Amino acid sequence: MTNTFFRLAYRGLLRNKKRTALTALAFIIGYVGLLILAGYTYRVNNVLLNQAIYLNMNGHIRIQKIGAENYWAAPLKYLISQDHILAIIKELQIFDDNIEFVGEKLKVASQIVYDDKTYPVFIDGYSLNAEKRARTHPKLQQSLSGFFSYVPTPLIQTKVNSVGASITPELSHIMGIVTRDPIAPPAFDAQLVGLDFESNLNAIDIIVNRRHLTSSAFMRNYSVEMDIESARRLTNVDGASEINIFLKSEVNLNQFLNNTNDLLEKKFPQQFKAELFSTDEVSPEYTGNMSFLMVMMVFFLIIIGGSVILSILNVLTMSIMERKSEIGTLLSLGYSKFQVRKIFIYESFILGTFGIFIGYIISLFFASVINNLEFTFTPPGALGVAFIRIDINILLGFYIAIIMLLPLLILSYFATCKQTQKKLVHLLNDNEGGT
Amino acid sequence: MAASTLLELNDVEKTYLLGEVKVPALSKINLKINTGEFTTIIGPSGSGKTTLMNLIGSLDTPDAGQILFEGLDISNLTNNRRSEYLNKKIGFVFQSFNLIPVLSVFENVELPLLVIEKMSAQERHDRVAWCLDNVGLFDFKNYRPDQLSGGQRQRVAIARALSNHPKLILADEPTANLDSKTAHQIINLLLDLNEKYNLTFLFCSHDEKLIKRVRRVIHLSDGSILND
Numbered sequence: 001m002t003n004t005f006f007r008l009a010y011r012g013l014l015r016n017k018k019r020t021a022l023t024a025l026a027f028i029i030g031y032v033g034l035l036i037l038a039g040y041t042y043r044v045n046n047v048l049l050n051q052a053i054y055l056n057m058n059g060h061i062r063i064q065k066i067g068a069e070n071y072w073a074a075p076l077k078y079l080i081s082q083d084h085i086l087a088i089i090k091e092l093q094i095f096d097d098n099i100e101f102v103g104e105k106l107k108v109a110s111q112i113v114y115d116d117k118t119y120p121v122f123i124d125g126y127s128l129n130a131e132k133r134a135r136t137h138p139k140l141q142q143s144l145s146g147f148f149s150y151v152p153t154p155l156i157q158t159k160v161n162s163v164g165a166s167i168t169p170e171l172s173h174i175m176g177i178v179t180r181d182p183i184a185p186p187a188f189d190a191q192l193v194g195l196d197f198e199s200n201l202n203a204i205d206i207i208v209n210r211r212h213l214t215s216s217a218f219m220r221n222y223s224v225e226m227d228i229e230s231a232r233r234l235t236n237v238d239g240a241s242e243i244n245i246f247l248k249s250e251v252n253l254n255q256f257l258n259n260t261n262d263l264l265e266k267k268f269p270q271q272f273k274a275e276l277f278s279t280d281e282v283s284p285e286y287t288g289n290m291s292f293l294m295v296m297m298v299f300f301l302i303i304i305g306g307s308v309i310l311s312i313l314n315v316l317t318m319s320i321m322e323r324k325s326e327i328g329t330l331l332s333l334g335y336s337k338f339q340v341r342k343i344f345i346y347e348s349f350i351l352g353t354f355g356i357f358i359g360y361i362i363s364l365f366f367a368s369v370i371n372n373l374e375f376t377f378t379p380p381g382a383l384g385v386a387f388i389r390i391d392i393n394i395l396l397g398f399y400i401a402i403i404m405l406l407p408l409l410i411l412s413y414f415a416t417c418k419q420t421q422k423k424l425v426h427l428l429n430d431n432e433g434g435t
Numbered sequence: 436m437a438a439s440t441l442l443e444l445n446d447v448e449k450t451y452l453l454g455e456v457k458v459p460a461l462s463k464i465n466l467k468i469n470t471g472e473f474t475t476i477i478g479p480s481g482s483g484k485t486t487l488m489n490l491i492g493s494l495d496t497p498d499a500g501q502i503l504f505e506g507l508d509i510s511n512l513t514n515n516r517r518s519e520y521l522n523k524k525i526g527f528v529f530q531s532f533n534l535i536p537v538l539s540v541f542e543n544v545e546l547p548l549l550v551i552e553k554m555s556a557q558e559r560h561d562r563v564a565w566c567l568d569n570v571g572l573f574d575f576k577n578y579r580p581d582q583l584s585g586g587q588r589q590r591v592a593i594a595r596a597l598s599n600h601p602k603l604i605l606a607d608e609p610t611a612n613l614d615s616k617t618a619h620q621i622i623n624l625l626l627d628l629n630e631k632y633n634l635t636f637l638f639c640s641h642d643e644k645l646i647k648r649v650r651r652v653i654h655l656s657d658g659s660i661l662n663d
Contacts, residue, residue, distance in 0.1 A: 004542070004549050011537035329533040332494065333547045334522020334599075337514060424494040428529070 005339075009346035012319070020351070023315045027355030027404070028362065030308030034301060035363040035400045036370075039390035041297050045290060046391065047143045049278075051215055052286040054140040055152055057105055057126055058277045059244030060253060061260060063088060066273050069281065071241060072109065076197040079239040084268070088243060091267050095259065098251045103130025104240035106231045110194035112167075112224065113203075114175050121171070121224045123192070125231025131155060134246065146371075147389050155227060156210045164209035165190075165226040172211060174221060192224075196236035204234050215285045245274075253278075301403065309408050312348065313415055320344060320419050327419055328427030337420040341413055348412040352405045360397045367392045441602060441635055442468040442491065447500035449486050449658075460486040462658040464500070468603070468637060473629040475646045476639040478655035484639040487655065488607045491637065492525055493517050505602070522550045526596030528606035532588045534580040540567070540591050541576040547599040566594040570624060586617035593624065597634075606638045615644075622648070 013020045052058055064071075068078040080088075089102055106125040111118045132154040134140070140152070156164050164187065172178075177188065187209035196202045206226065214223045232238055247256060253276060260274040280287050320327070330340050367390035375388040419427070444466040451458045461483045468474055478484050489495040490502060493509050502510050509520060526547075527533075534543050544566050548559045567573040570590040580588055589609055596604050606625065610618035622638075626648050629636050638649075646652055654661040 004546075007542070008535070008537065015537060325531075325533060326535055329529075329535065330546070331518075332492070332521055332527050332533075333595075334518050334520075334550045336518045339550075425489045428494065428533070 005343050005346050006350070008343050009350055012323075012343070012347055013350060016319075019315060019319075023312055024351055024355050024358075026308055026311050027352060028359040030304050031355055031359035031400065031404055032363050032366065033304050034404065035359065035392060035397060036366055036390055037297060037300055038396050038400055039363070039367055039392040040388065041293050042393075042396055043147065043389045043391040044293060047147050048215075048286050048289055050137075050140045050143040052277050052283040053246070054134040054137045055144075056215070056283065056285075057103060057124065057131065057134055057244055058282050059103060059134075060247040060251075060277055061245040061257060061274050062277065062282050063243040063245070063260070063264070063272055063274050064241070066271060068241070071107065075107075075235075075241070076237070079197065079237060079241065080243065080272075082238040084271075085240055085243060088264075088268070088272070091263055092245070092260075094263070095256070098247055098256055100246045100248050101130055101133050103127045103134065103244040103246070104228055105242050105244055106228050106235070106237075106239070107241040108194070108231050108235050110192050110224075110234060112171075112175070113191040113193055114177075114188065117175070118193075119171065119175055120222060121167075121192075122219065122222045123224045123226060123231055123234075125226055125228035126155075127228050128155065130244065130246070131227075137246075146387065148386050152212065153210070155225065164207040165192075165224055165230070166210035166212045167208055167225075168214060168220050168223050169211050170220040171222065171224070192234055194234065196234065198236060200236065202234055202236060204230060206230065305404055305407070309404065309411065312351065312408060313411050316344060316348060316412055317415050319347070320416055324419060324422075324427045328424055331420070331424050332428065340420055341416040344416045345409055345412050348408050349405070352401075352408055356397070356401045356405070360392075363392055363397070366390075439470050440467050441470045441472075441505060442466070442637075443501075443503040444491075445501040445503070447487075447490060447497045447502060449483075449490060449495070449497050460658050461490070461497075464658075464660060466653070466660065466663075468635065470602075470635055471629070471633040472651055473626060473636045473638070473649055474651045474653060475649045476637065476653045476655055477641070477643055477646060478639075479641055481657075482655045483658040484641075484655055485607055486658075488605050488637070488639055491603075492527060492605050493520055518550075522547060522599060524602045526599065526601035526604040528589070528592050528596050528604065528609045530608040530611045532580070532585075532592045532612075534588055534591055534595075536580055538579075539576065540572060540578050540580070540583070543580070543591055544594045544598050547595065551599070562598055563594075566597045569597065569628065570594045584617075585613050586620060589613065589617075589621050590624065593621070593628075597628070601634075603635045603637060606636065608640055609638070610640065610642070618642070622646075 053060055063080075065078045065080060071078045085104060092099065092102065104127045108123040108125065110121055110123055112121045135152050135154040144152070155166060167175075177186070187207055190206055190208055191203050192206055193201070193203040212223070212225055214220055216223075228240065245260075247253070257274055257276055264272045264274060275282050277283050278286060327340055331337065370388060370390050376385045377388065444464050447461060447464040448459070449461040451460055464487065476484050476487065486495070490497050493512055497510055500510070501508055504520070504524060512520060535546070538546070541563055544563045545559055548554055548562060563576075564573060567576055570593055572587060572590050572594065575583065575587065580591065583591065592609070596606075609625075610621050613621065625636055625638060628634055640646070651663070653663045
């Protein structure tokens with residue numbers, strides 16, 4: 001019987017080819033629009049995600065002392081000691097199958113002295129091994145390449161066992177060091193001065209031989225990156241502000257977070273907490289930008305998807321009205337109301353599936369054209385100029401298909417309900433569709 | 436063998452509401468149809484013929500009275516019971532043929548059989564072939580309804596009505612849209628099927644010239660039976 005319903009539905013669509021073609025076109029346009037938008041959002045999410053994890057050295061999971069949101073008020077109090085760092089890393093060995101590598105970060109407020117002038121800075125000191133692995137990570141390189149004009153590199157070695165520091169082009173400009181290429185350094189000597197964590201005045205000499213970009217608008221004028229050992233010398237401590245865990249791809253993040261917090265509570269009660277990179281506390285740039293994008297995506301989804309579905313429903317309703325006699329005939333032959341409704345649902349299904357198939361091919365073509373045209377723009381929180389890139393894949397196409405098809409099928413069912421609820425005698429007395 | 440009562444109407448009434456005006460369509464109808472009978476209901480336009488057919492076919496519900504089909508009250512069936520009743524017990528032949536235009540002759544006749552779950556494709560094929568043979572249209576099985584004449588379309592409708600081997604075939608003015616020659620051919624076909632297979636027919640028309648071969652004629656006027 002399913003074959004007959006499909007046959008009825010398919011031939012019903014062919015009854016008025018022009019109307020069917022226009023309806024299919026409306027669906028295709030809606031699907032293409034949504035898929036292109038989703039492809040852009042997907043790509044941007046990919047970029048921002050890898051930025052947050054690898055470029056900003058947050059890792060997938062960040063471990064801090066409980067109360068570390070007050071770190072800047074009392075850094076020594078919320079510092080993780082070297083003994084604790086080693087103990088935590090030892091306990092984390094049970095998750096070795098899931099962990100790619102672990103890094104430490106020390107955050108310091110200081111001042112950079114150059115050419116007899118002093119500029120306030122915030123220093124991020126990274127463990128070198130982790131910093132190198134993160135900044136050269138294939139995921140980061142892949143996601144940024146072709147999207148931004150800037151591709152990050154690790155801290156640059158000055159001599160054996162020593163790396164230079166990095167500042168932002170904006171800070172470089174403030175300090176009066178102007179270059180033609182804001183990313184390429186001229187190296188210069190400077191000094192970092194400030195109070196160590198025991199409030200003693202301290203200073204270290206540095207070589208600034210690299211520039212880096214940051215997605216944080218606030219940090220652009222203040223950000224300095226260096227190795228953690230230099231940061232420790234400046235602050236006269238051996239600990240870290242946070243431990244950053246970088247996971248392998250296939251790990252379930254929420255599950256790992258729960259396991260980590262359970263472990264921390266068990267081994268170090270009431271001392272440490274683990275957080276996901278995707279929270280406001282860890283990556284406000286990521287959550288802020290993604291929230292904005294998702295709101296826009298949902299808005300357009302409702303507008304475009306809603307318009308398309310409603311226009312198809314309008315056409316379907318007209319078609320149902322024209323075939324009241326046919327509905328009555330099927331009911332009089334012993335077909336149930338649900339079986340009759342199925343025919344019209346199949347019509348929507350055939351139309352939608354056809355639209356999805358053609359729409360996916362057209363989307364691939366449009367995405368290819370847009371990507372090759374290399375339109376540029378400067379998004380908020382950007383690492384310089386960005387190219388508009390659309391990433392379309394089968395899974396994304398499938399999700400958009402479900403988002404469009406499911407409401408269409410459900411609403412088609414309800415659209416046919418009204419007619420099939422009518423008395424048989426009234427349906428059969430309408431001879432407009434009969435032969 | 437004595438014929439058994441297939442259909443029984445007891446004090447059946449039906450009133451329509453046109454705005455605020457109540458129009459009595461049927462008034463205390465009492466009627467019995469036996470198995471194998473070919474009964475014709477004759478009456479002018481507005482006499483209540485179609486209303487009576489609709490009530491018997493469960494296309495509408497009576498306001499009063501009882502309609503018993505094989506002893507079962509069909510006056511107020513649930514949706515599922517009505518579908519089962521229409522599929523297994525009743526065959527309809529409509530005035531406007533009511534064929535599905537996008538299906539072929541074969542597919543139209545097959546439609547009632549698709550609801551029957553335990554029927555194989557081969558059994559369906561054989562049944563449809565038998566039906567089309569009986570109406571003389573087997574060679575037209577791949578034609579679409581719009582490729583047939585009026586008389587041929589009505590034959591397809593008759594074949595469809597036969598396909599599920601119903602207990603009762605209801606034909607509501609099946610010849611109204613046909614020329615007189617074709618109309619007589621259709622009536623003769625129905626009568627032949629009645630004689631050949633002892634099928635029970637309830638046929639209604641406003642044309643008394645068509646009923647010369649019919650044994651039982653019920654005259655309906657203003658919603659009441661004048662004579663039977």
